[in-house]
Amino acid sequence: MTAGSTITQSATASLGRAARELELRRGEFDLAVHLGCVRTLPDEGGGGRRVARAEIDRLRSEAGFPETLHERVKAVGTTEGAALMGMTTTRFTRLARLGLVVPVKFYLNRYRAIVWLYLAEELRQFAADEKHAPLMKGRTPEGLRGQLEEGVDLRPRNWRGRHLGFQLRQSEDPWARAAVVASLLAPAAVAEVARDPYERAYLNRLRPDRASGAAPDSPSALIAERIMTADDPDEIGWLRADLRQTLSEARENRPAPRPGVSAVPPMPATRQDRPPAPARTTDATDEPDVARSRRLLGWLRRRNADANLPTAP
Template sequence: MSEHTVTRSDPTCTTSRAARELDLRRGEFELAMHLGRIRTVPDEGGGGRRVPYAEIERLRSAPDHPEGLRQRLSVVGTSAGAGLLEVPATRFTRFARVGLVTPVRFYLNRYRAVVWLYLADELRQFAAEPYNASLLKGRMLPHSLRGQVQAGVDLRPRNWRGRHVGFLLRQAEDPWQQAGVFAALLGPGDPVELVPDPYERAHLNRFRPSLPAHGTPGSPAARVAERIMRADEPDEVAWLRAELIAAVEAARLEQPAPRPTPRRTTAPAPPPASPAAEPRPGRGEPPGLEPLPSRGDEVAQPARKAPAQPAPAPARARGGLLGRLRRGRARIRRGERPPRRT
């Protein structure tokens, strides 16, 4: 029994482990993933892509493994590609500029010049096609292609972007990830214009894949690579913008972007009653409860009398002999007898 058929708790492995199992170099394995030659699945823990052991077993069971897979993943530059087509290097460059052959990779050399790489297997197929014989053996290109070459058309960056979009879309699992693919190749201002809702735009940025890095961020090499990876043709930009709008609309219907939930405001609790105001519980009743009187026991309580106000203090009598004489004369005028002294 092969070691790959042994039952495992996890049916998948990391990409580095899969590359070792398949006897592939890291660059070859990444290219195989881009081309869809190796099936991968998303990591449920968010740790990148993983490879099922069943896929490794399928590739290892091929009779020409691993040399057959390596041959299908072999890449060549302009000089080697021209040798495969048996044409001069300048003619091969014209083929690439007008889009007859599509690059699969690129890198920047020490002079910051872009070096395009092509699949050797695709070039062999191009040379084997009968209708390409006139292109390979003729002394001049067709008139339509000559006009594009004279106009300075260079479709290599655009064709690479189209190939890279296809790779990213194959890995997308839902409409939000698909929308992130289209947003990745647009300028930074396009998502702001096309997705005005800030919560949807923030959710979209979570699924926006990072483009391949070339050099230190902000370096001249990185800026050259960024110009290649960003769409610049008007019709290409219009296509990406339309696809982004359609993908966001589909994602909005299937799974709306999360939004913050409003905070619940609770009414303040009433202040506790003063202990003096609480009635004393009756005998055999729990504290805080009052017995409810029956309908026949309702008796009107007499109104409480207001407390008696203290009598005003009598005015201080006017003392002195003169005061007594005046009061006596007033009694005589009224016909009253003066009080008898004791």
């Protein structure tokens, strides 16, 4: 181990140790990283990501620690979310299907039913906003009722938009960023953009881990795969255009590796080298380095809800 790496190791902590020192369960810690509440650094030794000691000290010194940190990453299901907002679970589900509240995570229960989770902080903010008062009680506005009758359910699509931001936050390398975008498209859609088979193979190699954690090809994995793959024509078109752009940026950085040709090592990460910024409590789609995800999520919300969103008298 070199002197430089020794200094780096001593000035940082592994993700598991950081979670313990911040008094977060691993699921909470992972969500904190995704949301930008906890910033990570690439391990110079190639061992994944780490957390700077200064970052841990900063969070532990905040007023109200650890309760305030727990509140930032608290994720709740439909029943608890409805109680937080003072409404029935039926009404809460309608708001979620319409894309007015956006899930932050999902998992499959033992019956292979999809369980969506939402940030408690965002739900409280939604309920406190006066312009949402007509949605909190009484009859659902006619325009929104029509969408529900047509079977609209924007939860998977809005989760994908948010997940895109999560993944881009951790991807400094241009090819890895292109792989993040490609991971939300079906293989045929990727092939239409990346016609070079070596590029497709490289994108697949860099593809981020799937969120389900289920065994490959299991029924649960197939259900999760459907959730994690864009299926709306407009969404697919948006992602294909973004894949073209990110691929162009990646090609300018270096070509995809080919048989008999040594792959050019990734360029050093630069985003995490900047001085830390104050912690954010908004979701990851508000971060500058995930602007593409922010545009997508905003576009989805405007297209499917805002046009019919009533305002308080």
